[in-house]
Amino acid sequence: MATRRFLGWPAVRQFASGDWLGRGPAVTSPRTESLKPRTSTADRVVQSVCPYCAVGCGQRVFVKDEKVVQIEGDPDSPISRGRLCPKGSASEQLVNSTGRQTEVLYRAPRATEWQRLDRDTAIDMIADRFLAARRKGWQDADEQGRQLRRTMGIASLGGATLDNEENYLIKKLFTAAGAIQVENQARI
Structure with a gap:
């Protein structure tokens, strides 16, 4: 049995098989051979x-x-x-990832606990707040009467995990809504 273990050593297999550089089957273990990608x-x-x-x-x-x-x-x-x-x-x-968030969580102002929301409720809440902030921060004209047609109540900071198409659509949405503060993390 001791001889068999000795012959099973990678260095001995390497020289016995003629695999001088140790890149072939001489250095491959049975476990490695059983693995599949x-x-x-x-x-x-x-x-x-x-x-x-x-x-x-x-x-x-x-x-x-x-x-x-x-x-x-x-x-x-x-x-x-x-x-x-x-x-x-x-x-x-x-x-x-096991840590990937797959549910919408909401924490009300001054609350200490998160609550689960269905997507439709969350989207409605976001849309209502978006429109209210746009309305509240809207500037139609400046002091000299020059037309502005913009809002200072909303802004966008995009992330690098979005692709080009998503960033393009977000830029179009916020520009159409009158926001002038549209930025992306990849440029900062």
């Missing part, structure tokens, strides 16, 4: 775009049983040619 078990592959910045790197999203199992760079993307930055490489965690 998550991508080989996927039901389908979906092309997507990384959500983090405005570069628009292509991603290949591997899905098994309607759950994302792996995200890799898309080699067919003319922008990233299969490469992803560290944030893009970790975007699978954005989808599958």
